[in-house]
Amino acid sequence: MFACMHGTGNLTAIAAEFSPLVEQTSADTVTLDVSGLDRLFGLPQEIASAIARRMREVGVEARLALASNPDAAICAARGFAGVSVIPYGDEAKFLAPLPVSILAPSAELAETLERWGIRRLHELGALPPLGIAERLGPEGLRLRELARGEAERKLAAIDEPLLFEDAVELDYPVELLEPLAFILARLINGLCTRLATRALATTELRLRLKLEAGGVHERTLRLPVPSTDAKAFLKLWQLDLEAHPPVRPVIDVWMQANPVKPQAAQSGLYVPAAPEPVKLELTLARIRAIVGEQRVGWPELLDTHRPEGWRMAAAPTGGGVAVARPASTRLALRMYRPPRLARVMLSAGQPGFVSAEGIRGKVLELAGPWRSSGDWWTAQAWSRDEWDVALSDGALYRLFCEERGWFVEGSYD
Amino acid sequence: MGAAVLRKDFESLLGGQFDWQSRRAPELAPTGVSGVDIATGGLPRGALTEIFGPPSSGRTSLLHSILASATARGEVCAVVDAEDAFDPPSAAAAGVRLEHLLWVRCGHSAEQALRSADLLIQGGGFGVIALDFSETPATGVRRISLTSWFRMRRAVEHTPAVLVSVARQSNAKTCASLMLECSRANGEWSGARGTSRLLRGIGVEVARRKPGRAVAARFEAKGRG
Numbered sequence: 001m002f003a004c005m006h007g008t009g010n011l012t013a014i015a016a017e018f019s020p021l022v023e024q025t026s027a028d029t030v031t032l033d034v035s036g037l038d039r040l041f042g043l044p045q046e047i048a049s050a051i052a053r054r055m056r057e058v059g060v061e062a063r064l065a066l067a068s069n070p071d072a073a074i075c076a077a078r079g080f081a082g083v084s085v086i087p088y089g090d091e092a093k094f095l096a097p098l099p100v101s102i103l104a105p106s107a108e109l110a111e112t113l114e115r116w117g118i119r120r121l122h123e124l125g126a127l128p129p130l131g132i133a134e135r136l137g138p139e140g141l142r143l144r145e146l147a148r149g150e151a152e153r154k155l156a157a158i159d160e161p162l163l164f165e166d167a168v169e170l171d172y173p174v175e176l177l178e179p180l181a182f183i184l185a186r187l188i189n190g191l192c193t194r195l196a197t198r199a200l201a202t203t204e205l206r207l208r209l210k211l212e213a214g215g216v217h218e219r220t221l222r223l224p225v226p227s228t229d230a231k232a233f234l235k236l237w238q239l240d241l242e243a244h245p246p247v248r249p250v251i252d253v254w255m256q257a258n259p260v261k262p263q264a265a266q267s268g269l270y271v272p273a274a275p276e277p278v279k280l281e282l283t284l285a286r287i288r289a290i291v292g293e294q295r296v297g298w299p300e301l302l303d304t305h306r307p308e309g310w311r312m313a314a315a316p317t318g319g320g321v322a323v324a325r326p327a328s329t330r331l332a333l334r335m336y337r338p339p340r341l342a343r344v345m346l347s348a349g350q351p352g353f354v355s356a357e358g359i360r361g362k363v364l365e366l367a368g369p370w371r372s373s374g375d376w377w378t379a380q381a382w383s384r385d386e387w388d389v390a391l392s393d394g395a396l397y398r399l400f401c402e403e404r405g406w407f408v409e410g411s412y413d
Numbered sequence: 414m415g416a417a418v419l420r421k422d423f424e425s426l427l428g429g430q431f432d433w434q435s436r437r438a439p440e441l442a443p444t445g446v447s448g449v450d451i452a453t454g455g456l457p458r459g460a461l462t463e464i465f466g467p468p469s470s471g472r473t474s475l476l477h478s479i480l481a482s483a484t485a486r487g488e489v490c491a492v493v494d495a496e497d498a499f500d501p502p503s504a505a506a507a508g509v510r511l512e513h514l515l516w517v518r519c520g521h522s523a524e525q526a527l528r529s530a531d532l533l534i535q536g537g538g539f540g541v542i543a544l545d546f547s548e549t550p551a552t553g554v555r556r557i558s559l560t561s562w563f564r565m566r567r568a569v570e571h572t573p574a575v576l577v578s579v580a581r582q583s584n585a586k587t588c589a590s591l592m593l594e595c596s597r598a599n600g601e602w603s604g605a606r607g608t609s610r611l612l613r614g615i616g617v618e619v620a621r622r623k624p625g626r627a628v629a630a631r632f633e634a635k636g637r638g
Contacts, residue, residue, distance in 0.1 A: 280538065291529060332507060394468070
């Protein structure tokens with residue numbers, strides 16, 4: 001089953017929403033293969049009404065025809081106003097009243113047919129094929145087939161790269177984020193629909209805002225898993241633009257989605273529930289808006305003995321250094337960030353009294369010094385002496401001494 | 414028609430007496446410390462548990478054990494760190510699977526911590542959400558209104574998450590379903606004074622303050638060596 005749209009507007013974009021096989025037949029005619037859409041929409045009439053509805057939604061004015069072969073659909077779309085659905089086997093009967101000129105014959109052939117008095121398709125279709133072959137040649141035979149609605153051919157499909165992008169040029173500069181959100185919603189919805197119709201999703205959305213008086217504001221949104229959740233995307237863009245607003249009013253909005261295959265995962269019956277990835281990303285974006293960028297994430301240990309040897313990853317990668325689970329409970333260390341500068345009174349070369357911000361006490365017990373150093377082969381060499389001390393204030397601390405002086409690194413708890 | 418009559422009719426339809434009052438017992442999650450699990454039964458899911466005690470009383474060691482136990486089961490956990498004091502190497506040494514742990518570093522702000530925890534609860538899917546106020550001065554945590562704690566308790570209800578608050582003193586009061594008070598029993602130092610010594614660990618006493626009568630447990634948190 002084939003459909004043909006004949007009219008003005010971006011017909012190719014609408015056709016691409018319904019089928020991957022789209023032919024740009026002429027500047028004002030687009031033909032598409034709608035085979036298989038019956039499973040989605042039902043009868044050919046319902047497919048036709050779905051396409052017509054979409055045309056109305058985007059404001060495209062075009063005639064639409066459905067037929068069992070592309071050329072019959074093209075003839076019907078060019079010849080009849082509104083929506084036409086040609087039943088299988090009735091092509092010749094349906095196309096019969098149309099003028100021969102609709103087949104766009106060559107000037108010489110048109111003149112011959114005119115002289116013969118052949119003006120309608122049913123008249124052309126009724127001529128004997130042998131006689132036509134003798135007198136008009138292969139072109140005449142081809143025209144007869146078209147007139148009878150019997151021509152079979154494959155569509156010359158447009159080989160367009162899968163590019164999911166859209167842009168809106170604004171009538172007036174938009175200064176506030178709220179009205180901008182409406183424009184973003186429109187773009188996101190369009191892109192998500194196009195991705196969904198191709199059974200695709202996205203992990204990356206790029207936004208380019210052209211600003212008044214020159215300049216461009218570009219942002220990229222990355223997701224840990226592919227998604228087409230338009231609502232989540234809109235909220236993520238809102239949070240991102242609240243954190244990084246454009247410096248001047250916006251006059252043009254462009255958005256692009258990076259298409260990827262959607263991720264299908266079946267969770268096990270006994271696997272513990274985990275946060276839903278897109279929802280988690282939204283939650284993290286909201287938390288980032290509260291606590292700041294780079295302050296939310298998944299800690300990963302680095303392969304170093306350097307103090308604070310970890311980094312914060314935006315998503316769990318499992319790439320950090322693995323540590324085996326101990327058999328017993330371990331004494332935890334709580335860090336002071338930054339380490340607290342301490343005044344340490346020495347007694348027999350060992351800390352005897354410690355005073356720092358919020359910490360003051362006589363050393364009751366101590367262990368150390370534990371000398372540690374590393375990266376001496378680089379410019380970031382480090383070296384220090386560590387002490388574990390129990391102070392008279394009742395707490396246990398870790399002290400360290402380095403070139404800059406004494407510091408309290410943290411407390412054991 | 415009175416409520417009692419309605420109840421009787423309904424019970425007769427169900428074919429027996431029906432228990433209208435008692436709630437379903439909450440599911441319990443183990444802490445990873447056998448003594449504490451025996452004394453308390455575990456941490457109730459969908460409820461707030463408070464762990465409190467003075468500095469160096471083993472609160473964080475107990476929290477790390479809870480996180481290690483939950484992440485070992487494959488649950489995703491979150492630490493909302495009000496004072497930016499969480500130490501990933503220390504947590505990893507305690508057995509916490511860091512790839513299952515979300516860390517929110519609040520810049521010394523209890524309010525940010527509460528809002529972040531609220532968002533995490535609403536987001537769902539976490540096994541344990543820990544609110545760490547251990548280093549926050551008592552005056553700062555006391556400023557959190559009881560209404561905020563109540564809202565938090567309501568938010569976590571009917572979810573499988575264990576909400577844990579760690580602080581110097583009990584703050585949530587009636588909103589907490591389980592209260593564990595930690596105190597340091599002793600510090601274990603090896604070696605003679607004046608020679609090379611080692612902090613081997615601490616002995617921690619955990620007392621259940623709520624619910625029911627006080628029950629105590631004890632565990633050792635091992636240090637260096």
